[in-house]
Each structure stands twice: as structure tokens, then as C-alpha cells.
Amino acid sequence: MQLTIALAQSGFPKKGDAIAQAERYAEKAAAAGAQLLVFPENFMLPGILDSEGVKEISEPLDGPFARAMADIALRHHLWIVYVIFEENPDGGQPFNTAVTVDAEGVQRGAYRKCHLYDAHGVLESDRSVAGDQLPQPVDTPFGPLGVAICYDLRFPEVARALAVAGCKLVLFPSAWNAGPRKVKHWTTLLRARAIENELFVAxxxxxxxxxxxxxxxxxPLGRIVASARGSSKGNAPQDLVICTIDTDAVESARDAMPVLDHRRPELYAN
Known part of the structure; x- marks a missing residue:
């Protein structure tokens, strides 16, 4: 099955208006014939915020931000995946949540990031709370869709669980911090998740x-078929990557190298 995806390498929006920025990307994605548009982690933020700032900007999944994104999806007839700081009903720090909305503006999935990045002087756990479940496939017209977030990429169990559940495409909306060898890590991990599960990874x-x-x-063979510019030193430019994939390539790869069929889950329990 042919699927055209649009991946927004967006930055912090001018004057903090993420919705206006989303509208501009959606217009371009729709004009390019995309069926799915994906935004990165931290998409809703106006800039780098401390824990109190993130808590203040957080919203429930039926709040104004989510409704505005649903309107954009409906207006441009796009499936959209975006990440929001979801208000914590217990009053604590918010969840870092990936939301999937269909082309009719209906919310189809929400995944709370379960691995928090506490490394290299960054304490993500200071500003958000970890979810307690792995991501579940989202049912779409183009097959089960997997959505995880950033640091989840370093845990192969996440993508493997989605592959076993039937996903042929797994998305990792991210805010991958710059630093020595970080682009090499990013590209290597994305390609590894694609190769070991024989599916598409974005x-x-x-x-x-x-x-x-x-x-x-x-x-599914680990080849990079589309990309934007990037640098381990940061200062990555904004861009919109348009890519058409053929999900039938997943079955072709698995027929030739049936890795998933050769698993021994009874040995992996512990």
C-alpha cells in the first residue's frame, strides 16, 4: 500500500503560536498529497520552559490546543500526530503525550511517554511524569500505526512490541538534544529499529x-529513503520532509528474512 507521509522538522514558533505554525505545515502537506502529517516532540512549547512553565502550559486532551489541532486535521483532511503536555488529573507534573487524530478530526490514540530522559544534565522527570504503558497500535486506513516518543528509541522493546502487534510504520516524534555524536546515534538507532523489526521507521x-x-x-532494510538536514552541534533548520512509502515492502523483507517468526519469546521472559 502506498502512503505519503509529511514530517515537520519544526522549531519553536514565533510568538509562541504553535497552532498557526501547524496550519502552515498542514497546508504544505496537503498540497503535496500527504495522508499523514507528524510533528516533533515539544511541538506545543513556545521555547525552553522549566517545570513550572511546562505545567502551566499543559492542557487536557480535550482542551483548546487539541481542539485546534483536530480542526486542522479536518480542514486539510489529514491524519495528524502531535505531542502535547497533557494536564495531570492528579495535579502533578504533566504527561508528555503523543496524540493521533484522524482526517475527520477524531482523536484515535494517545500515548504517554514511558521512558524519561534523565541524562547529560537534563532531567525530564522534573517536568513530566512517565506513562505506565507501552504504546498501542493505532488503527488507520493505512494499517496499524506505531507511535513512540524520542528517548523510547533507545529501548528496542518498544518498537519490537509494536512490530509484533502488526505495525508496519513506527513514528518517533522527538526533541533529540544536540551533543557529540548525537546525529550518529539518532540515525543508527532509527535504522537499527527498522532493520531488526523489518518495518518503516520515521x-x-x-x-x-x-x-x-x-x-x-x-x-525495512535500514536504508534512509528521505531526510532533512541536521547537526550534532544543533541549529537544525526547519523543513518538511515528504516521503511516499510502500508498506508492502515490509512483507517482502520479512518473507526473505523471517526474523519475527524466528523469535524465541519463551526464552526472553525475564
């Missing part, structure tokens, strides 16, 4: 001073 990275960029799509 990494959608935030642009700007702090992040690597290098949004890309890897096919």
Missing part, C-alpha cells in the same frame, strides 16, 4: 539551536 526531530534535526525515514 524519526521526526525538532529544529533549532538545541536539537539535532535530521528528520528521516528508514525502510
Amino acid at each position: 524519526g521526526i526531530c525538532h529544529a533549532g539551536k538545541r536539537y539535532t534535526g535530521k528528520t528521516l525515514v528508514a525502510d
Whole structure:
């Protein structure tokens, strides 16, 4: 099955207006014939915020931000995946949540990031709470869709669980911090998740001073079939990557190398 995806390597919006920025990307994606548009992690933020700032900007999944994104999906007849800081009903720090909306503006999935990045002087756990479930496939007209977030990429169990559940495409909306060898890590991990699960993997990275960029799509053989510019030093430019994939390539790869069929899950329980 042919699927055209649009991956927004977006930055912090001018004057903090993420919705206006989303509208511009949606117009371009729709004009290019895309069926699916994906935004990076931290998409809703006006800039780098501390824990209190993130808590203040958080909203419920039926709040104004989510409704505005649903309107954009409906207006442009696009499936959209975006990441929101979801208000915590217990009053604590918010969840970092990936939301999937269909082309009619109906919310079809919400995944709370379950691996928080506490490394290299960054404490994500100071500003958000980890979810307690792995992502579940989202039913779409183009097959089950997997959505995980950024640091989840470093845990192969996440993509493997989605592959076993039937996904042929897994998305990683991310805000991959710049630093030594970070683009190499990013590209290697995305390609590895694609190769070991024999599916398509798309990494959608935030642009700007702090992040690597290098949004890309890897096919089931690990080949990079589309990408944006990026740098381990940061200052990644904004871009929109348009890529048409053929999900039938997943079955072709698995027929030739039936890795999933050769698993021994009874040995992996512990």
C-alpha cells in the first residue's frame, strides 16, 4: 500500500503560536498529497520552559490546543500526530503525550511517554511524569500505526512490541538534544529499529539551536529513503520532509528474512 507521509522538522514558533505554525505545515502537506502529517516532540512549547512553565502550559486532551489541532486535521483532511503536555488529573507534573487524530478530526490514540530522559544534565522527570504503558497500535486506513516518543528509541522493546502487534510504520516524534555524536546515534538507532523489526521507521526531530534535526525515514532494510538536514552541534533548520512509502515492502523483507517468526519469546521472559 502506498502512503505519503509529511514530517515537520519544526522549531519553536514565533510568538509562541504553535497552532498557526501547524496550519502552515498542514497546508504544505496537503498540497503535496500527504495522508499523514507528524510533528516533533515539544511541538506545543513556545521555547525552553522549566517545570513550572511546562505545567502551566499543559492542557487536557480535550482542551483548546487539541481542539485546534483536530480542526486542522479536518480542514486539510489529514491524519495528524502531535505531542502535547497533557494536564495531570492528579495535579502533578504533566504527561508528555503523543496524540493521533484522524482526517475527520477524531482523536484515535494517545500515548504517554514511558521512558524519561534523565541524562547529560537534563532531567525530564522534573517536568513530566512517565506513562505506565507501552504504546498501542493505532488503527488507520493505512494499517496499524506505531507511535513512540524520542528517548523510547533507545529501548528496542518498544518498537519490537509494536512490530509484533502488526505495525508496519513506527513514528518517533522527538526533541533529540544536540551533543557529540548525537546525529550518529539518532540515525543508527532509527535504522537499527527498522532493520531488526523489518518495518518503516520515521524519526521526526525538532529544529533549532538545541536539537539535532535530521528528520528521516528508514525502510525495512535500514536504508534512509528521505531526510532533512541536521547537526550534532544543533541549529537544525526547519523543513518538511515528504516521503511516499510502500508498506508492502515490509512483507517482502520479512518473507526473505523471517526474523519475527524466528523469535524465541519463551526464552526472553525475564
